[in-house]
Amino acid sequence: MVQISLPKNSEVKKGKYFEDKTGSKNLRKINVYRWDPTTEENPRIDTYEVDMDNCPSKVLDILNKIKNEIDPTLAYRRSCAHGVCGSCAMNMGGKNGLACTTSHSEIEGDIDIYPLPHLKVKKDLIGDLDGLYKQYQSIEPWLKNNSTKQTNEIYQSKDDRAKLDGAYECIMCACCSTSCPSYWWNGDKYLGPAVLLQAYRWIIDSRDEDRKQRLKKVADELKLYRCHTILNCTSACPKGLNPAKAIAEIKKMLATANV
Amino acid sequence: MKNRPLSPHIQIYKWHISSLVSISHRITGIINFFAITLICFWFAFMLLGETNYQIIKNFLETFLGKFILIGITWSFSFQMLSEIRHLIMDYGYGFELKTTKVTGLFVIFGSIILTILIYFLGRGFV
Numbered sequence: 001m002v003q004i005s006l007p008k009n010s011e012v013k014k015g016k017y018f019e020d021k022t023g024s025k026n027l028r029k030i031n032v033y034r035w036d037p038t039t040e041e042n043p044r045i046d047t048y049e050v051d052m053d054n055c056p057s058k059v060l061d062i063l064n065k066i067k068n069e070i071d072p073t074l075a076y077r078r079s080c081a082h083g084v085c086g087s088c089a090m091n092m093g094g095k096n097g098l099a100c101t102t103s104h105s106e107i108e109g110d111i112d113i114y115p116l117p118h119l120k121v122k123k124d125l126i127g128d129l130d131g132l133y134k135q136y137q138s139i140e141p142w143l144k145n146n147s148t149k150q151t152n153e154i155y156q157s158k159d160d161r162a163k164l165d166g167a168y169e170c171i172m173c174a175c176c177s178t179s180c181p182s183y184w185w186n187g188d189k190y191l192g193p194a195v196l197l198q199a200y201r202w203i204i205d206s207r208d209e210d211r212k213q214r215l216k217k218v219a220d221e222l223k224l225y226r227c228h229t230i231l232n233c234t235s236a237c238p239k240g241l242n243p244a245k246a247i248a249e250i251k252k253m254l255a256t257a258n259v
Numbered sequence: 260m261k262n263r264p265l266s267p268h269i270q271i272y273k274w275h276i277s278s279l280v281s282i283s284h285r286i287t288g289i290i291n292f293f294a295i296t297l298i299c300f301w302f303a304f305m306l307l308g309e310t311n312y313q314i315i316k317n318f319l320e321t322f323l324g325k326f327i328l329i330g331i332t333w334s335f336s337f338q339m340l341s342e343i344r345h346l347i348m349d350y351g352y353g354f355e356l357k358t359t360k361v362t363g364l365f366v367i368f369g370s371i372i373l374t375i376l377i378y379f380l381g382r383g384f385v
Contacts, residue, residue: 232272
């Protein structure tokens with residue numbers, strides 16, 4: 001259901017202010033969403049003054065700097081720092097993206113950093129993605145081949161392989177799904193752009209023999225048709241993929257094919 | 260662990276052209292639903308004869324009446340253009356970020372231009 005305001009326990013309060021101690025003249029204010037699960041308190045926004053003269057170019061570098069030099073209690077996920085693992089997905093300057101590939105120079109004014117939108121927060125910038133992973137499992141993201149005697153590799157033409165471009169590169173960072181208002185209001189039933197892009201990836205795979213079943217499974221008022229082409233997903237994707245188009249292609253297949 | 264807060268969503272997410280057009284499409288859809296009811300009443304009053312027709316005519320000539328008429332014209336124009344955009348998208352075209360921006364702007368400004376055109380057409384200026 002559409003719920004515009006936040007529940008009482010989620011209202012964001014003003015937090016602490018960390019003044020700069022380096023004496024640098026090139027300072028930037030970073031507002032970070034904080035929530036500590038060991039207390040009963042509401043989430044808060046802590047503000048850090050960060051010395052930009054000694055900070056590399058990405059938002060993740062700012063977070064690392066805060067954690068290493070100012071406040072070691074800050075919690076966030078990160079791993080590869082090269083836009084490959086998808087761990088550091090968060091909301092920066094009002095838009096979802098990977099902290100390791102988003103330059104802080106892209107954001108004007110103070111930098112607001114929030115966890116991915118409309119998730120249950122585990123701590124600070126870490127959201128709970130269990131629901132999304134369960135939905136991902138529900139589309140059975142593996143190759144299905146009905147023959148039991150298949151022992152050699154399954155050939156695929158260059159054209160068929162090319163169909164997977166733009167779908168297989170997804171790193172499941174959840175930037176798109178958590179940017180989608182439809183997914184905010186109906187996340188328990190609507191599969192969301194990330195999972196639907198993967199559903200599409202297996203539907204169009206020429207080696208997969210379960211195409212019809214897959215299409216049937218996804219053809220559902222709530223699972224698929226909650227996409228209203230708001231296109232937040234496509235504009236949020238840090239890998240430049242187009243989940244909205246993939247969803248449109250699934251809709252088109254269902255409208256034209258005899259499933 | 261039960262008391263986990265929900266991270267902020269619509270309060271913090273940045274608007275862009277496609278999301279604006281999408282939400283406006285819904286709002287104009289609701290407006291049009293009521294607008295059609297109003298138009299039905301208008302027709303019903305017409306059928307009831309001249310004196311009754313005069314009542315609604317007098318109302319539509321007030322400032323509020325004119326505002327409603329122009330508002331309806333805009334919401335119909337917007338809905339129509341946005342629907343065409345959706346139709347093209349249903350064919351699987353126009354999903355590239357740049358294209359969605361251009362078509363979105365086309366819908367927004369097109370609806371305003373259409374409203375002005377229809378206004379002048381109705382006034383007999385064209």
